[in-house]
Amino acid sequence: MKKRTYDAIVIGSGVAGGWAAKELTEKGLKVLMLERGKPLEHITGYESATKAPWQFEHRLRTTVQEREEHPFLKRDYPYNEDTKNYWFKDIDAPYGEKKRFDWFRPDIVGGKSIMWGRQSYRLSELDFEANLKEGVAIDWPIRYADLKPWYDYVEGHAGISGENLNLPTFPDGNLLPPMELNVVEKQIRKGIESKFPGRHMTIGRAANLTKPHNGRNSCQYRSLCHRGCPYSAYFSTQSSTLPPAMATGRLTVRPHSIVNSIIYDPKKGKASGVLVIDSQTGEQHEFKSKIIFVCASAIGSTWILMNSISATFPNGLGNSSGVLGHYMMDHHFRTGAGGTWEGDLDKYVFGRRPNGIYIPRYRNVGKDKRDYLRGFGYQGGANRSGWQRVVAEMGFGASMKQEATEPGPWSFGMTGFGECLPYYENHIRLDMENKDKWGQPTLVFDVEFKENEMKMRKDMANDAAEMLEAAGLKNVRTYDSGSFPGMAIHEMGTARMGHSVKDSILNKWNQVHECLNVFVTDGACMTSNSCVNPSLTYMALTARAADYAVKELKKGNL
Secondary structure (H helix, E strand, O other): OEEEEEEEEEEOOOHHHHHHHHHHHHOOOOEEEEOOOEOOOOOOOOOOOOOOHHHOOOOOOOOHHHHHHOOOHHHOOOOOOOOHHHEOOHHHOOOEEOOOOOOOOEOEOOHHHOOOOOEOOOOOHHHHHHHHHHOOOOOOOOOHHHHHHHHHHHHHHHOOEOOOOOEOOEOOOOOEOOOOOOHHHHHHHHHHHHHOOOOOOEEOOEOEOOOOEOOEOOOOOOOOHHHOOOOOOEOOHHHHHHHHHHHOOOEEEEOOEEEEEEEEEOOOOEEEEEEEEEOOOOOEEEEEEEEEEEOOOHHHHHHHHHHOOOOOOOOOOOOOOOOOOEOOEOOEOOEEEEEEEOOOOOOOOOOOOOOOEEEOOOOOOOOOOOOOOOOEEEEEEEEEOOHHHHHHHOOOHHHHHHHHOOOOOEEEEEEEEEOOOOOOOOEEEEEEEEEOOOOOEEEEEEOOOOHHHHHHHHHHHHHHHHHHHHOOOEEEEEEEOOOOOOOOOOOEOOOOEOOOOOOOOEOOOOEEOOEEEEEEOOHHHOOOOOOOOOHHHHHHHHHHHHHHHHHHHHHOOO
């Protein structure tokens, strides 16, 4: 078995892992980044980025064989011909479902930072205080003030475009100029805000550049971000955090590296390194380091901790409390309303804006009290229908061709993203009987949305319809397409932060309570999940933890 030593090991190369590598190398540490997926070179590796639909053999659809290889992933929209090489093959590590869970596993350096939706919001003080005030789960060990300077910091580097609204529940950011609402969205905004005081509609805060920033180019309005951006116009590990980390000369990136477990040294009372399986050869490697940042995504990071079994920790590293794997959360969505907008047929949208509108949370805020806890926000937008509408009309010949060259009527749709409460019974566990391709235990999911979320969904649909009708839309209809955990790809919890080792895995600095040189800064650390997209919070938590870790190293405390 080969052994090598570094100052720090970073497990995972997505949003959190990229930030850990950048911060630790820039602070002088020699860092090894371990990624189980294959290499993906910035720009040259995005093979589908500039292809037209007709240049794909199967016109952006997957084959029967590909669907058989991805029995879980095939259920949802992200898996298509233009990104199929970015995703992990389900059959190599199938998982069990006590209840349906849609697990999206990338198989590339950069992880989901390449395919993410780029919506970037801060949690508010309301979010950090909610558990304590409502008696739900446990209290966060930090507050908004602890994270504010780090939100400022990561926004300044990543480049987040958007509009500040001066709302306490929707904290202002260090933002680039916002993308523009289109002509219909502007009118709907006026209608909603005039009829519903306290509700606001804005353009989404997105990790897409609206002007050149830190040597990167501004967005080209192609809306093909999920393929990888050859213009470096949105935040990803490849475009934003790997370049400065590599420039230090202190980063080693090792793809095809499955982290099997973290090695614990009982004599020193801390981790000494990690055990790695080469995914191509099956060869085992041991890498040693002073500190370890676990950033393999909420589920991946928790799997590693659970599989890190020793005499000291027979139930997983740092799991004396028994809560490891519990309190899993995701956002519930796919319910809202849509309608048609009459008029403005002489106007059209500019380009293909890779962003939509956002309506911040207003339920259970101030004097508003509902029969459920927490709240939701909306995402959506207005567009004119395209040539596809003529297919249903059964037209033919010259008249059909002419019709297809002109845009159809305007429509507007919005879907809610609701908060899920942290429930102990929502959990994952290791399945020691069913092993993956590399002989490792797989996972079983037992996660569901409960009564609180179901009550909220009714408001998410009815409120949307009420606002659209008041704003002047016609033919308004609600919908609920159903939402299963995992679908929103915002999985959180399972190794939560807290004040005490008795009921949490991590402390306020994202350190494992019982193994202080191990830090977990991805979605696994979340104590509650708010209703906003979480990636910006992972960035801020990672930068904060890295700063603390290096200071503690210099003091000799790690």
